[in-house]
Amino acid sequence: MTIGTVLLAPIWALQLLTSAKSFLDNPLIGSRRLNARGLHLARVRLAAGLCTWRRRRLARKVRPDWREAFDRDGFVAIPDVVPIAEFPALREAILSYRGPAREMRQGDAITRRMAIDPAMLSAIPAVRMLLEREDIVALFHYVASFRTTPLHYIQTIVSHDGSNEADPQEALHADSFHSSLKAWLFLNPVAEDEGPFTYVRGSHRFTPERLAWEHRRSLADPRMIDRLDARGSPRIPAQEIAAMKLPAPEGLAVPGNTLVVADTVGFHARGTSARPGERVEIWSYARRNPFLPWLGGDLLSLPGIAERRVNWLWRLRDRLEQRIGQPWRPVGTRTPMDHDA
Template sequence: MVTMIGKVLLGPLWLLQLATGAKSFLDNPLIGSRRLNRHGLHLGRTRLADAMSRWRRRRLARDVPPAWREAFDRDGFVVIPDIVPLDQFPALRDAILTYQGPAREMQQGDAITRRMAVDPVMLQAIPALRTLLERRDIVALLHYAASFRTTPLHYIQTIVAHAGSAGPDPQEVLHADSFHSSLKSWLFLNPVAADGGPFCYVPGSHRFTPERLAWEKRRSLADPRAIDRLSARGSPRVTSADLDAMKLPPAQAVAVPGNTLVVADMAGFHARGASVHAGERVEIWSYARRNPYLPWLGGDLLSLPGLAERRVGWLWAFRDRFEARIGQPWRPVGVRTPIDSQS
């Protein structure tokens, strides 16, 4: 419970957060204020973030292959098969799957997620991976989806289904990551079947239509202490009734062969589909989210070569150092390959 003195001291910080991507209705009483939101605070932040994202994307559009850009603009995601030349993909895949390096894991429900940082050591060991991540058409698409010229955080990610104790997996519930656009992408190294934990997305749900904005207004007026914790912290869960109210179709399961790249806007509603059988999904996973109100495209010093590929290690070390205050869900599990048996 924040004391009166604490509120006075934290007040300027809470106010400054309104000009950032801060999204928690629980942690910031201004963001979570039903009084302010009745007067349009959340809706105003959402509208402005959307307008800024669309403005930045217009300036980045010319570098993106038109077919990719059109699919992304229409659906909120784009699926690109055979992204790596067919004569090069087997060697790249084998090099990644047999690479040994420090790994971290997190369990949610009965699924374990393992991540290995794409860091300088990995890039030196697998030069083809660096070449892929620096490919101009891919970089242009990732910039467009992120709406910034920023280098994403890159990982080798493994999802192990039916790996332990049962329980609700929040990743299997349709949700948006935030009230503003951000990037996630997956380059699947193995085929992913419709019943094998596929990426699912509601086509067109990245657009802030009048119906989506009306839904955003309604959710901003809910008591954050009376709804599920993830929604209250700014990652809203949606039901089929919500989709109907927003005139959106059901989620589409993206079943794909290996060597397929999927790039998506995380303002749209998405989830990981259920996996009927035990198994694993391995991918090159990339993520980028910046302050949605910045008017410039670049300016991210941590995207500079020599720094960008070290950020994951720094992030993990920072969370380890301040685990007691901010938490650290990613526990180190030693040196692994992406396809080692889970711990």
């Protein structure tokens, strides 16, 4: 045993009570011996139980039809979430907004993000009004299982940019071993063959079949499987979906002005796109430590702080790039659909 192992062992142990999920980076999380004795399964069960308990306390503020759809399917799709008369102006304001942008390439797709920060909220007050709507906030809290403010972005997905590599987001996967929130408000229609959000209905529930699958996958050698899988975002083939008695994945073809809010512990993917194209959306994300028993207490969600977090996170990763990596490269001032610097 090396000195480094001795020094890091307490940190690895503490990470067991956090959202840490990498089987490669934490030898306790990735230990086949410990997982054979139920370590991974215990973390999954505890996180799921606490999530259910928190959601029960948050449920009364959520519209019943939204809550019922989410509880059944693992996501809810809300058409015309912005009043029809107001949506064209909001869409135009977002698509014409110019601000600092960052991009990341995965396979043959490019993801561009612009932070919904104080500058954007000041320039487009309708965005702030939308994101602070009580019914939407209550739904976000319920799906995230915490009273937390998500990180918000304007996101553009450019598909088939000319690379021959596969887009890893097109493989069915879960984001982690515990629940988290992702949401998309699509500004343009998304057809079935244009990379739609794809989800396996009901796969957010930890049924006996899902728990057995979690246990089996925890016994794999993390050095011998897909890199993203080994880092805690498991990929799953279609035959294993069927073995869990789950339906086939479903691509959501939706009109513009549709909000989709999902628990990404369920199996999901970006559907394949038949042609080069792009889609633009308001994209939101929230993931907290799943083992916290309380609902709030997130200081980073306070007004004045919440809307600045994205830029702070980007700058922090810039400083720590050599140590932790920084896939999000600055590409200058852009509009969401501006391809040239």
